Amino acid sequence: MLAYYLQQALRSLRRNPAYSMLMMLCLALGVGVWISVHSTVASQARDPMPGPRNLFHVELEHDSGLPERMGNAAGIWGLAHLPDLLLSYRQVSELSRSQIPSRSAGAFSTQVAVQLDDGRFVEGPATFCFADLFALFEIPVLSGSTWARSLDLDPNANVAVVDHDQARLWFGNTDPIGRKVRLGGVEVTISGVAASDPQRLRLYHLWFGGGYRNGLFLPLGLIERMRARPVFVFGWNDHDGANAALRTLDDGFVHFWVELPTEAQRSAMILLLDSYVERERVSGRASAPLRPTLRRLDDWRRNAHQLYAGYRLVEMLSLIGLIASCLSLVRLLMAKFQIRAPEVSVRRALGASRRAVFLQHIVEALLVGVGGALIGLLFASLEVAMYNAALPDRTVDFALDLGQVASGFGVTLLCALFAGLYPAWRICSIPPAVYLRWQ
């Protein structure tokens, strides 16, 4: 019987091709946007450094009360929960003394005002970090060198590495090594040029500020002298920000990465974190209970991605669009099925049961779903190409993969099924005598 229903559904769709196309387009628009948004978000979530690695993100999860302090701004910028996972400058300073990791790196990225050596003021991204960050995130140093590890937490360090593309913007084709720039009254000398690969840091770090380049890399200790920190660290109304206070505050804004190649190192690091948290609790230094986690790089990526409110917002909007498409399809199917009521009455007279009529119309709705899915996937691929063209500074290339195509197809069929249920039920519930013309 299914073949007969399919044959009748095709006949029905061919009867009015323009109307059939309208129904498919209605579904395809919603599905296309939904698939393209999910694809771009999934592309964003994909690990740009795949393969086995021993890099872990150290988290001391706590309740910072940040949403209360920042109000709506926290949610808008996706900061509502991520800083709760990060470490304070003090905690990174203390934990980085451990010899357990093979290598480790603290990192805090933000936007700074830079005065170049020709007197120009420019805005640029900056990452305050440990020298080992380059090795851990596989960012090659093209020329010159980074700084000695001993300078990682030195507030008086006066050295920086510049991103290759940023250097060309600031200094043209001249060699940037040895040139001096000033940031917040601190003069630093450029000692090396790093390859431009913003993906590595952008995807794994919370970035307090805009820009699409890595800009400058500076020793983490410089933030003490420069008073560099996110606005929420000292509260909205405290612009004083005494240097000494930074060493004692608990606000999390620094990532801390550790390289732990062996199981023994991982176990030892977990024990260290447990004892560290206990010491914090006993000493009463931490303002809130800390929950330590050692998270693999890819886990952290997924976790951070899930927490980012912006993605959730866009995904929700695309879902609302999909639901609106479904509801529009319900109306279109209702109108189409209603027009066919006399034919359905004849079929009922000839022996079609209510169930047979219902199934025949559901098959038709599913066929609309198949058409809608194919057009929707075409839309989605065009939209993804459009996003790629419109965002030249994106951190990843957006693309559809087979899994997304398959799930998009499945979701479209589910939508069509959902949209067809009520109209099919209505048409099969009409008593045949109502529309049957005896005369």
Place this chain on the structure above:
Amino acid sequence: MIRMTGIKKVYTSGVLAMEALADLSLHVGKGEFVAIMGPSGSGKTTFLNIAGLLDSFDGGDYLLDDIDVRGLGDDEQSRLRNQKIGFVFQSFNLIPDLDVFDNLDVPLRYRGLHGAERRRRIEHALEQVGLTARSRHLPSQLSGGQQQRVAIARALVGEPKLILADEPTGNLDSVMARQIMELLQKINQQGTTIVMVTHAAELAARAHRKLHILDGKVIDPQARPRRAAEAI
């Protein structure tokens, strides 16, 4: 074939209730050809709907081929319609974008017959009504008489025991009407029970028996000659 006792049907619209059939009782035996007559609004169509299991009734008993249809579910009623009843409508009610063959195929599909058996029955039914050569024509490509013959073939194709026909010649000229009536008589002679609603006395005269419906009841025209005569 049909045994109705005290059938009641009331249509309600808001606070208004209209009694379409009031205590209607009739009996049509197997193999009979019965003509039903009555004025417009007398309840003939309601009777056909109930007899054809296309509508429910509010009271009384109805045995179709000795099967009590009261309380049957939709699936059973649909199966009974499909296996025991053929319908012939005044306005043909062919599905316009199915050709003749596919129109005849509809009831057989719902019966679940396999392809070869369906084809055999369709060809046989078309042969009976003399339309074998038109099997791939659309209804719009046929004359009124041919369309009605297709409708009769569709009613016959399931080899039903009962054919319910409502003014089967109402939209046809006299020559076509005569041919259709001869066809129905031939079908009846082969053993199929026919219940036909008609206004035309000369057509009703071809039936074995005439029944008159008035105000939702079967009446005896001899008992109420004036009113029945006026009405008819």
